[in-house]
Amino acid sequence: MKGKITILFLVFLVITLSACNNSKPFKSELYAMGTLIDQVIYGKNAKITSKEVSKKIKTIERQMTVKLPGGDVDKINKNATKSAVVVDREILNLIKSSIKISKLSNGAFDITILPIVNLWGIGTDKERIPSDSEIKKLLPLVNYRDIVIDDEKSSVFLKKENQKIDLGGIAKGYAGDVAIGIYKNQSIKKAIINLGGNVVTLGSKVDNQPWTIGIQNPREKNGVIIGTVKVSNKAVVSSGDYERYFEKNGVRYHHIIDPKTGKPARSGLISSTIIAKSSTEADGLSTATFILGLDEGMKLIRKYKNDEAIFVTYDKKVYTTDGLNGIFEFKDDSGEYKYVKKR
Amino acid sequence: MLKKGDIGVIVFSLIIIITIFGWRQFGNSKSPKIATVIVNGKIEKRIRLDNIKKTEYIKLHNKTVVLKLENGKICFYKSKCKNKFCIKTGWASKKGDKIVCVPEKTKITILDESDRIDGLSY
Numbered sequence: 001m002k003g004k005i006t007i008l009f010l011v012f013l014v015i016t017l018s019a020c021n022n023s024k025p026f027k028s029e030l031y032a033m034g035t036l037i038d039q040v041i042y043g044k045n046a047k048i049t050s051k052e053v054s055k056k057i058k059t060i061e062r063q064m065t066v067k068l069p070g071g072d073v074d075k076i077n078k079n080a081t082k083s084a085v086v087v088d089r090e091i092l093n094l095i096k097s098s099i100k101i102s103k104l105s106n107g108a109f110d111i112t113i114l115p116i117v118n119l120w121g122i123g124t125d126k127e128r129i130p131s132d133s134e135i136k137k138l139l140p141l142v143n144y145r146d147i148v149i150d151d152e153k154s155s156v157f158l159k160k161e162n163q164k165i166d167l168g169g170i171a172k173g174y175a176g177d178v179a180i181g182i183y184k185n186q187s188i189k190k191a192i193i194n195l196g197g198n199v200v201t202l203g204s205k206v207d208n209q210p211w212t213i214g215i216q217n218p219r220e221k222n223g224v225i226i227g228t229v230k231v232s233n234k235a236v237v238s239s240g241d242y243e244r245y246f247e248k249n250g251v252r253y254h255h256i257i258d259p260k261t262g263k264p265a266r267s268g269l270i271s272s273t274i275i276a277k278s279s280t281e282a283d284g285l286s287t288a289t290f291i292l293g294l295d296e297g298m299k300l301i302r303k304y305k306n307d308e309a310i311f312v313t314y315d316k317k318v319y320t321t322d323g324l325n326g327i328f329e330f331k332d333d334s335g336e337y338k339y340v341k342k343r
Numbered sequence: 344m345l346k347k348g349d350i351g352v353i354v355f356s357l358i359i360i361i362t363i364f365g366w367r368q369f370g371n372s373k374s375p376k377i378a379t380v381i382v383n384g385k386i387e388k389r390i391r392l393d394n395i396k397k398t399e400y401i402k403l404h405n406k407t408v409v410l411k412l413e414n415g416k417i418c419f420y421k422s423k424c425k426n427k428f429c430i431k432t433g434w435a436s437k438k439g440d441k442i443v444c445v446p447e448k449t450k451i452t453i454l455d456e457s458d459r460i461d462g463l464s465y
Contacts, residue, residue, distance in 0.1 A: 216465035
């Protein structure tokens with residue numbers, strides 16, 4: 001009798017253990033920062049961690065939005081030329097990171113672009129093609145050198161009247177890094193978060209293989225890919241002319257504005273993907289390289305030794321940096337693209 | 344030394360374990376094409392797409408979105424959102440397809456248990 005009880009106990013132990021192993025992740029989704037944010041988290045604190053991340057993302061959104069009043073960024077913009085605004089240390093650091101990318105990209109990435117972005121209104125119900133004179137009038141406001149940072153006071157000041165900053169080009173990237181930080185604090189070892197196409201991974205998959213991230217085909221509907229990258233502990237962020245745009249007389253007017261011209265960037269690229277340790281950096285660099293184009297984009301990415309890139313040109317050629325050999329797999333079902341690897 | 348009764352218990356236990364693992368591994372292998380409609384993070388509907396005889400329209404609970412169904416495919420038909428990106432996206436018909444209306448917090452996915460990718464960068 002004792003033996004039977006022992007065996008039965010062992011059986012139930014096996015069943016119980018197999019039922020609560022960590023191979024099934026906790027999944028959550030959140031609509032914030034103007035997009036859909038998916039989290040897939042493995043481990044026993046997964047649910048509580050996902051809630052903490054969602055809460056934090058909403059806080060970041062509130063602080064950084066320029067669509068509603070009350071956030072730190074909105075206060076900076078409203079006080080342009082008037083006074084320096086004391087902001088949360090996080091916002092200050094993110095503005096500093098943005099300025100660093102602006103400097104290295106020679107102004108291709110510039111958070112002072114907001115007045116011009118508002119003029120075009122792409123992705124809103126007010127989208128239109130502004131006149132050259134309207135653009136010319138606002139272009140002097142676009143200059144990251146006019147952002148005055150006081151590190152000690154944690155304050156930000158804008159030098160010119162009507163000057164406005166927008167962290168929209170880097171905020172989702174930043175939120176991805178913050179999420180990874182929270183996962184680590186909660187001793188999560190494996191997780192993936194997708195913030196509207198900005199994919200950030202922690203660790204590897206349950207089978208200890210790297211995560212497979214699809215790269216969107218820029219001319220097909222969402223979900224159709226031109227290839228994959230296999231990554232662990234990396235962010236994969238893409239920018240392209242296919243996300244938000246309108247067409248008039250056969251011309252595509254997309255949402256990534258070149259700070260030099262005040263018009264949608266026409267650099268010859270239709271998409272730019274960055275693979276980097278920092279999701280914030282990847283976000284800023286994907287925009288900057290998209291604006292710079294293939295040659296200048298390659299030069300910029302070489303300044304970031306551990307970062308890699310995939311560029312797709314207007315004539316549907318796919319270029320990658322050397323570090324992606326064996327990591328990027330070209331898989332184009334449409335047959336329209338050509339993988340030429342090196343420039 | 345194991346008694347006859349003990350062997351019986353072991354065999355019975357093994358059957359239970361094999362059944363559970365087998366069901367987990369292969370239970371979903373003959374999966375039909377099912378669209379899942381998720382509103383604000385909660386599943387609102389699961390719709391089997393592979394036996395629709397004629398065009399159907401489904402109004403969601405929030406009353407701001409209408410979905411259109413035809414055999415094997417589903418799309419946003421009406422939405423109160425500003426830009427109608429969801430409608431412009433067109434049909435979801437293959438396993439793994441996803442259409443989202445961010446303003447209306449509504450997502451349609453056709454689940455693919457054997458997902459080729461873990462995430463999509465766009």
